[in-house]
Amino acid sequence: MTENQPGRHAAKPTGKRQMSGASSVTSDSYEEKRASAPVVADKDAPGKGAAAFPGEVVQEMRKVVWPTRQQMLNYTLIVFGFLIVMTALVWGVDKGAAWVVEQILVR
Numbered sequence: 001m002t003e004n005q006p007g008r009h010a011a012k013p014t015g016k017r018q019m020s021g022a023s024s025v026t027s028d029s030y031e032e033k034r035a036s037a038p039v040v041a042d043k044d045a046p047g048k049g050a051a052a053f054p055g056e057v058v059q060e061m062r063k064v065v066w067p068t069r070q071q072m073l074n075y076t077l078i079v080f081g082f083l084i085v086m087t088a089l090v091w092g093v094d095k096g097a098a099w100v101v102e103q104i105l106v107r
Contacts, residue, residue: 067075
């Protein structure tokens with residue numbers, strides 16, 4: 001806050017480090033954190049080419065948790081129900097708008 005605003009106080013720091021002026025970041029620790037990490041050759045690193053792609057696809061497909069037959073039936077019914085409701089809503093809005101336009105133009 002500026003000093004030309006009477007009755008207002010500047011915000012004060014609330015933490016111990018801020019109040020005492022101590023900082024947890026020094027220039028040395030900052031430089032250490034900014035230093036680049038050593039590059040480690042990883043066998044799963046991207047860019048191994050098209051030949052490795054099918055094997056990676058198989059590995060990822062093994063990790064997938066597939067829904068059960070009952071879950072798929074429930075999800076499918078929910079989607080179809082939602083489609084029916086949305087179709088009815090759009091149809092109703094379309095018919096209502098057509099009726100309003102017809103009433104305006106016929107007058």
